[in-house]
Every structure is written in C-alpha cells, then in structure tokens.
Amino acid sequence: MGRLGVKSDYEELRKAQILENQARLASLGVQKAVAEFRSTASKPRSEKRKQNKVNYFSTPLRRSSRLKGNNVDSCGTTPPAKRKMGPFDEGDDEVEIEKRPANAPYLRVKDGLLMPLSPEALARRCNSKERGSIYDPILGICCHFCRQKKLCGEEDCKRCGDSDMDHPCLGKTDCSICHSSKGVLCRGCLKVRYGEEMEDVRENKEWICPHCTEEKGINPYWICSSSLCLKKRKMAPTGIAIFRAREMGYKSVAHLLMDQLQGTVKSI
Template sequence: MGSRRKKREEEEEPPPSLSEDDADGSDSPSEEGSKTEVDSSHYEQARNQRIKENMERMQKLGLFDLSLKLKPPKENHLPKKKKKKTIPQPNNSPQRRSSRIMSLVPIDYSEGKLPDPGSKENEVEIFIPEGTNPEVYTEEHEKLLGDCESTWELCVDGYDEDGNRMYDPIKGQTCHQCRQKTLAQHTNCNKCELLQGQFCGDCLYMRYGENVIEANHNTKWVCPPCRGICNCSRCRRGKGWMPTGNIYSKVSKLGFKSVAHYLIKTRLTELGSSDAEEISETSADTTLNIQTRTRASKKRV
C-alpha cells in the first residue's frame, strides 16, 4: 500500500518552474538541435548540387569515356599454376665445329704437369744496364774473391726479436755496401783502416761470399774496395758501371756463392798483357780516389 501512495504523490506533483533564462525567451536545447539539422541539410543540398554540376560538366567534356579507356583491364585473380622444373638432359648429339678449325687439335684445358726445374721456362734472367765503360774482369780479379768456412745466417745479427733492423746514429757503424748505420758486427780493413773497410755481416756474405766473424779474426784481411772488387753502387758508378741492384736471390738460384762471384766469373775475359795492365791501373786509380774521398770525409767529421 505504501508504494502505491508514493506513485500517486509523484504523479500529482506540479511540473518544475521555468528558470529566468527560459522565461526571457532563450533557445531551448531542442530548438538548437533543430537549427543544426537545418544548417546541415542546406550544406548537403549545396554539396549535392555542386557534385551534380561537376558531373554534367565532365560529361560534356567527354572525360568519362577517356577515363574508361585509360583504365587497365581487370586481371584474373585466379592462382597461377606453378611451372614444373625441367631438368636439362645431356646433349648426346655431335658438337658442331667451324670448318675453319676442324683440322685443328682441340684445346685441352686440364691442369698439366709442372715444368721441370731445368727447363728453359724457369731460367733466371739478370739484367744489368750497360755503363759508359765495359765491365771486364781478369784472372787476377778471380783470385781476389773471398771464401768462408762457415755459413752466415742472414737477418739475425743486428736485428731485434721482431725481425726489425736496429739502427743507431750514435753507437752504430755505417756499412760501406748498404750505407746503413746499425748495431751489428762490421769488418775492419787491415790495409786502409778506413770507413770503406766496414761491411756488415749480411752484405759481406751476400755480395762477396765471406763471413764477418772469420774476417775479424784474420789479421791479413783486406776489404773489397782495396782489392778492387767492390760492387757497391758508388764504386761501380766511379768505374763507369751501372749498379746491379738486389740480385742475390737470382744469383744464388744460379749456383753462385755471391754477387761478386757471379760478376767476375760471368764477365771473365782472356786479355793480353797490355789490356790487363790498363784494366788493373783503372781499378787501382778508382780505388785510390775512393780512399782519398773517404779520408777527406773522415777528417770533416
């Protein structure tokens, strides 16, 4: 019974009074919604009218027909069938060859045997440019060639643990052959006692076939410049000959003990007594001039 009374009281309540704004005649929410609907309908009508006018203009210009022509044809979207891989079969038919090369033997591209060490293909070629004077040696020069009882190990004396040569401008000695001031064993000439008699172990062995240790123990040892067989670039240019360059590896392959042995034995010529005297005098004069220059440089130092 109480719930029915409450419902009747709610139904009999008067409607809420209008606010001051409503009494003044302002727009209600329902009126605002109706205005927006009217504005949107006007916009849609104007838009539809513009679209219609544009469509008519395009039809007059014939743009619709042109667009249909430019459209690509619709592709069939069915799944493509995968092509089967074909394995090429061996061609057993005889190979065709040009009539011009029918008589020639086919080229064999298979790896052949290595050439023999004694064949001409492996011959070592040594080229030394010609100088202003002919390079000729006699038997006297051959007798002045040195020798050694024990072999010298290259690139060890005067080198550090990493295999680099140890240079020292203060404590080092200058080699007459390579012109390098290093901390290595050097020879001392018992005849001239000059700087030209200093040769490091590697140069003395490669260029003249001698051992620096044996040379230092020999009280009668004479340096190559004093013997007239020095083949350094400076001495050779003084005689009118061109430098040989680094040819030790090629010379050793040919079986020669050193560069000096190769030069003298390959250029050994039988000459008369007068020619031999002229050659010996020329070598002696050149050696004397080199000694004089070395002494002068030593005094300047």
C-alpha cells in the first residue's frame, strides 16, 4: 500500500485526462461560446419588444352582402339569377339570362364531371319519393327544412334522372314570389311540416312559400318551422313534432304552431 499524501496512478491519469479535455474544448471555442451565452443571459432586459400596431381605419371594413343591400337568401348566398350558358371555361364572363326557379338552378360544371346514373342507381332513386335515397352534392337541390341535397324519387324528373339541368326538379317546390332557397321543400317535408301534397303544389303555379305568406300578410301565423327560421325567432326547434301534432288532431306541424303562436295551445 502506498503512503498517505502520495497520489496514486489513477489520480494522475484522471488529472491528465481533464487537462486534455479542457485543451480540446478551448481549441474548439466551446468555452468562449458558453461564457458569452452566460453573460448575455444574465443581463436584465432593458428594452421592451416593439409591437407593430395595426391601423384598422386605413382600410375599408368588410361588409356582408346582406348589409350592402344585395339580394341574398336565408343561407347567405345570392340566388342564381345570372349565369353563363355553355361549357365551363376559366376566365369567362357571366352573361345575363332569364331568372331560373330555385328548384332548377343552373350549374357551371366542367365537362366530364357529371356522370350518368347507373341502372341500379336509377332504380334505387325511385324507391323513395319522400326525400329521395341518393345523395348528390352537385345535382342535388337542398331542401330548406331537412337540408338534404338528394336526388328526388319522382320517376318523370329529367333533372334528377337524366342529369338535364334545363328542367326543374319535380320533387322540390318553388315559390312563385321569391324563387329562393327558402321556398325549396322536398315532398316529405312539405307533407309532414305543412300538410300539403307535391302534386297540388306542382299544379298551382301561384304557390307561395311560408316566408312570403307571412311577409305578404296572407296568414301571419303560417310560419316556416325549420330550425334556422325558428332560431331567428328565438324559438326552440320543434324536432320530430309530427307525432304529437297528429296525436292532437293536427294535419301538420305548421298547423300546431299556428295555435301555439296564437296562445291556444302550449309550447311544443
């Protein structure tokens, strides 16, 4: 055993290794970089970060089409009164044509995008006349109440069956006054919500939607019972209220709402 106070070989090797590592770090400049970083981090921040203030009064504010006085429907879109006829081309200008009804909007679709329905799809399309059974985001016309863009189940509808956009959809209504999306209802919603048949509405060229009926003062209690319109009135959506309406002897939900608004029946 070595005497106390005499350094062992291990300590000599350790000290030599430390000196070698320090020399290597000094040659790489690591120690200098660490010292500069520590001195920078220890200094208190005297300057505050500059914030660029945005001048909101230098540019005009964006206004919605409704506030500008443009003709918009309940979904916030402009009715398709002006469209370009013919194939879709980038950069083409729109030309004025006659106003088309809401159940026959003209679509600008690229060639080859519309595919004819298969025989199986055509047969399945006519299985249900209420709201249709085939969803089509391009040709399907949105119902104002159920908001389903389905092809109608009418057998003679050339628009939904043959993809002919020059014909109206026989399974959707069109208001004779506004010709907007507010007056587009499918067969099922028309019967359940308002107690009307599609054949009667189709024969009546002067059919008026519930919105225009109320605005014209024809029947102030005949209102639209869609969730969108009821929320605007600060009324709770009725949901599936047709079962309660029929149990109480009403023909449709709209007839029940009429008595509710007049105070003769409790809220749904």
